[in-house]
Amino acid sequence: MGLVLATVLAIGVYGTIHGIRMYRADAKLPGDLVVALEIGASRTSAVGSGIDRLGMRWAPLVLRMMGPRAVDRKRRQIDLAGNPGGLTIDRYAARRAVYGVLGFFGAFTTIIRGEILLTLLLIAFGLFWIEVGIWSAVRVRKEHIERTLPDFLDVLAVVVSAGLGFRQALERVAEKYEGPWADELSITLRQMDMGVSRRQAFDELRKRNDSEQVGMFVTALQQGEELGAPIVDTLIQIANDMRRADAQNARRKAAKAVPKATFAVTSFLLPGTLVLLTVGFVYGADVDFSFLTGE
Numbered sequence: 001m002g003l004v005l006a007t008v009l010a011i012g013v014y015g016t017i018h019g020i021r022m023y024r025a026d027a028k029l030p031g032d033l034v035v036a037l038e039i040g041a042s043r044t045s046a047v048g049s050g051i052d053r054l055g056m057r058w059a060p061l062v063l064r065m066m067g068p069r070a071v072d073r074k075r076r077q078i079d080l081a082g083n084p085g086g087l088t089i090d091r092y093a094a095r096r097a098v099y100g101v102l103g104f105f106g107a108f109t110t111i112i113r114g115e116i117l118l119t120l121l122l123i124a125f126g127l128f129w130i131e132v133g134i135w136s137a138v139r140v141r142k143e144h145i146e147r148t149l150p151d152f153l154d155v156l157a158v159v160v161s162a163g164l165g166f167r168q169a170l171e172r173v174a175e176k177y178e179g180p181w182a183d184e185l186s187i188t189l190r191q192m193d194m195g196v197s198r199r200q201a202f203d204e205l206r207k208r209n210d211s212e213q214v215g216m217f218v219t220a221l222q223q224g225e226e227l228g229a230p231i232v233d234t235l236i237q238i239a240n241d242m243r244r245a246d247a248q249n250a251r252r253k254a255a256k257a258v259p260k261a262t263f264a265v266t267s268f269l270l271p272g273t274l275v276l277l278t279v280g281f282v283y284g285a286d287v288d289f290s291f292l293t294g295e
Contacts, residue, residue, distance in 0.1 A: 048085055048095075055094030062093035080210050081137035082180050092130065100126040138210070141180045146213045148181045150242045153217070157235035166231055167192065184208065199225075213242050 063071055075089045103126020110119045152173065159169040167189075174185040184205055191201040199222060206218040217238055224234035 055098040058097035059093035084137040153239040
């Protein structure tokens with residue numbers, strides 16, 4: 001046992017020294033990782049930036065192991081998450097390498113001591129910790145956009161009806177909003193400033209967001225433009241349709257929640273209440289149970 005612990009300690013010391021040497025050495029970084037470390041550094045924490053620097057050398061290896069298709073899917077998922085904390089595909093690969101090494105090294109040390117549960121938790125940490133953050137960011141971002149969009153369309157319709165053109169009204173209203181939807185509008189406006197057509201810019205907006213309401217907004221906007229419908233009427237109609245869809249979704253969620261609540265009540269609350277009532281009744285009646293024990 002002493003030999004095993006000495007071996008683990010030696011590996012840990014060697015890994016620490018090797019990591020410090022690699023951290024201090026100059027290395028050519030991938031393109032978007034340079035952007036993430038230099039420009040996007042203000043969007044992440046000091047711990048996140050340190051993890052990125054530790055794992056930057058292994059980022060290309062992780063991407064090669066993932067394969068082109070998996071990299072494309074992950075890049076798409078990061079875009080849907082809104083690049084939280086300045087996350088890019090190379091920064092994701094760097095963190096995946098660091099978390100993987102930490103998780104599996106920790107699992108190796110705990111499996112020696114026979115701690116199976118902790119070993120499984122450390123393996124899960126190495127494999128899925130960064131994935132959990134991305135999945136959570138995708139869900140939160142989607143909910144925020146769908147909650148903001150109807151009110152945004154109402155305000156946009158009022159500004160357009162006041163006499164501003166759609167492009168100017170979109171920019172004016174976008175300045176008053178914060179969060180992921182404002183970021184998406186800023187990207188769309190920047191694309192149009194660079195010469196991209198309005199139709200193509202909104203098509204890209206739909207691709208960057210896995211939201212039915214955003215798709216509904218872009219589709220109705222493009223159809224209204226093709227048919228020559230007044231933009232104000234189109235915006236108001238889209239907002240009403242979104243609120244109607246939200247109400248239907250709320251009713252469906254409520255309908256699903258009723259059986260779950262009923263199951264919880266009948267399975268846990270009702271038996272527990274009966275046990276408490278029975279114990280209280282027996283205790284209050286001062287029943288003598290000595291005949292059960294023979295005393």
